[in-house]
Amino acid sequence: MVSQLESAMESLIKVFHTYSSKEGDKYKLSKVELKSLLQGELSDFLAASKDPLVVEKIMSDLDENRDGEVDFQEFVVLVAALTVACNDFFVESMKN
Amino acid sequence: MVSQLESAMESLIKVFHTYSSKEGDKYKLSKVELKSLLQGELSDFLAASKDPLVVEKIMSDLDENRDGEVDFQEFVVLVAALTVACNDFFVESMKN
Numbered sequence: 807m808v809s810q811l812e813s814a815m816e817s818l819i820k821v822f823h824t825y826s827s828k829e830g831d832k833y834k835l836s837k838v839e840l841k842s843l844l845q846g847e848l849s850d851f852l853a854a855s856k857d858p859l860v861v862e863k864i865m866s867d868l869d870e871n872r873d874g875e876v877d878f879q880e881f882v883v884l885v886a887a888l889t890v891a892c893n894d895f896f897v898e899s900m901k902n
Numbered sequence: 903m904v905s906q907l908e909s910a911m912e913s914l915i916k917v918f919h920t921y922s923s924k925e926g927d928k929y930k931l932s933k934v935e936l937k938s939l940l941q942g943e944l945s946d947f948l949a950a951s952k953d954p955l956v957v958e959k960i961m962s963d964l965d966e967n968r969d970g971e972v973d974f975q976e977f978v979v980l981v982a983a984l985t986v987a988c989n990d991f992f993v994e995s996m997k998n
Contacts, residue, residue, distance in 0.1 A: 811917045811943035815985045817910035819992060833993050847907035878989045886978045889911045893974045896915060897929050 821847055822881050834875035837865050851888065917943055918977050930971035933961050947984065 808816070825843040826835045835843060841861045844852050852860065868880045904912070921939040922931045931939060937957045940948050948956065964976045 809943040809945075810913050811939075811981070812946075814910040814913035814917070815981065815988060817906050817913075818985050819989050821907045821910070822989070843907075847905040849905075850908075878993075879986050882982045882986055885907070885911065886982045889914050890975050890978055892911060893915050893918070897974075 818882065818885060819878075822878055826878075831875060834873075834877050835881065836875055837861070840865055840868075840876055848888075914978065914981060915974075918974055922974075927971060930969075930973050931977065932971055933957070936961055936964075936972055944984075 821843070822835070823833075825839045825846070826833055828839050828842070830836050844861060844864070857863070864884065865876065868876045868884055870880055871877075917939070918931070919929075921935045921942070922929055924935050924938070926932050940957060940960070953959070960980065961972065964972045964980055966976055967973075
């Protein structure tokens with residue numbers, strides 16, 4: 807049986823490839839694919855930001871090797887950072 | 903509606919707190935809790951390793967601030983590394 811943690815890890819891989827396979831390099835997110843992923847999967851985060859350049863900024867932050875695309879490792883860094891932020895918020899609300 | 907990515911992030915937080923809340927600091931994993939999490943959630947990974955000291959080694963690797971416990975941020979580093987390794991394996995098998 808697949809555990810909850812394994813299932814979550816599988817979801818991260820599936821979500822990435824659902825979007826990365828749409829155009830160009832099948833294993834990397836172009837800017838268009840990243841925007842589509844953020845809109846489809848993290849629309850609440852995107853809506854919370856009032857910055858019209860948020861996608862460009864995220865792309866620039868994630869694209870460590872400056873090839874104009876986001877690979878899976880770069881994507882996981884974003885998810886990890888967001889999840890840590892969510893957890894901090896959750897822990898603070900539990901403590902109060 | 904919660905997206906697949908949001909649901910995966912929520913699972914990471916839930917799994918961590920299921921185990922971290924068992925004893926001592928409710929928001930950190932002791933060595934006993936980490937072992938219990940690895941056995942309950944990543945038993946296939948654990949079984950694949952023949953090293954009897956694997957839990958001690960993972961604890962030592964993750965516990966960056968050397969307080970004998972693993973916090974959520976340290977835990978996410980483990981999950982990220984494992985997920986990247988799984989993805990690399992998946993991509994290689996797709997390419998072949």
